[in-house]
Structures are given as structure tokens and as C-alpha cells.
Amino acid sequence: xxxxxxxxxxxxxxxxxxxxxxxxxxxxxxxxxxxxxxxxxxxxxxxxxxxxxxxxxxxxxxxxxxxxxxxxxxxxxxxxxxxxxxxxxxxxxxxxxxxxxxxxxxxxxxxxxxxxxxxxxxxxxxxxxxxxxxxxxxxxxxx
Numbered sequence: 575x576x577x578x579x580x581x582x583x584x585x586x587x588x589x590x591x592x593x594x595x596x597x598x599x600x601x602x603x604x605x606x607x608x609x610x611x612x613x614x615x616x617x618x619x620x621x622x623x624x625x626x627x628x629x630x631x632x633x634x635x636x637x638x639x640x641x642x643x644x645x646x647x648x649x650x651x652x653x654x655x656x657x658x659x660x661x662x663x664x665x666x667x668x669x670x671x672x673x674x675x676x677x678x679x680x681x682x683x684x685x686x687x688x689x690x691x692x693x694x695x696x697x698x699x700x701x702x703x704x705x706x707x708x709x710x711x712x713x714x715x716x717x
Contacts, residue, residue: 593639593646595619599662601631602655611655619648622665630659635696637668642680644673644706649681654690661693668697672704680707685714 595617602611608631615621618639625632635650642648654660670678686692701707 593618593637593642593648595637595639595647596649596651597621597635598651599633599660600653600655601658601660603657608658608660612653619650630661632661632663635662635664637664641669641671642678642707643671644678645676646678647681648679649683651683652692652694653685654687654692656687657689658687659691661695664696666697668699669702670699670705670707671702673706674704677706677708680709682709682711683714684712686716688716 596614597616597619598612598614599610599621600612601608603609604611610623610631613621618637620636620638622634622636623631624634637648639646652660652662668680682694684692684694
């Protein structure tokens with residue numbers, strides 16, 4: 575049996591080892607081509623652009639943490655400007671592992687302006703036994 579001080583120390587250690595990631599992307603049209611106007615990456619999330627010179631932009635999300643475990647928090651903030659076209663996917667299936675503590679959280683905010691097209695096509699999510707995850711999605715059209 576652990577004492578209260580030891581339990582608090584374990585809780586702090588657990589919290590310090592959680593993955594926190596944020597990927598924000600805004601695309602707009604410039605000279606008839608969809609291009610990135612704002613890209614922000616933080617923590618365990620990365621954005622890659624395999625066809626950066628095409629008329630329609632593709633972006634791939636990479637979670638370098640290798641999955642999601644209890645207490646991890648991932649945020650996506652994607653905006654598509656008027657007339658822009660974006661296909662957004664992930665490099666691999668997202669794995670959500672069991673949690674003996676808090677829920678993991680994935681927050682997805684998608685904004686699409688008039689005439690814009692967003693194809694949000696992440697790979698599947700694999701939930702392991704006793705996985706705990708809160709998925710929150712928000713879609714805003716005609717920003």
C-alpha cells in the first residue's frame with residue numbers, strides 16, 4: 575500500500591509523461607492554387623505535405639508519440655479558406671491504449687469557408703482493451 579505522499583509523487587510523474595500535441599493549419603487560394611497560409615505544430619503532432627505544388631493540397635498528420643494513452647491530449651485546428659481545397663489524412667491508424675488513470679482526449683476543430691472543400695480522411699482508430707478516450711469534434715462552415 576502506498577502512502578498519500580508517494581501517490582501524489584506518482585501522479586505528478588504520470589502527468590509529466592503525457593503526450594500533448596497540437597496541429598493547426600490554414601489554407602487559402604493564391605494565384606489559383608491552394609497553399610498553406612498558417613502552419614503550427616507543437617508537441618507530438620507534425621504535418622507533412624507530400625504534393626505541395628499541386629492545385630489541391632494534401633496534408634498528412636503524424637503523431638510521433640506512437641499512439642494515445644491515458645491523459646494524452648491531441649488538438650487539431652484546421653481552416654480552409656474560400657475556394658481552397660484540402661485533403662487531410664493521417665500516416666497510420668491511431669492507437670488508443672488502456673488507461674488506469676484519466677481519459678485521453680482528441681479535440682478536432684474544422685472550419686470551411688464558402689466554396690472551400692475539406693476532405694477529413696484519417697486512418698481508422700484502434701481501441702485497445704480498457705482504452706479511455708474523449709473525442710470532441712466541431713465543424714464550422716462559412717467562416
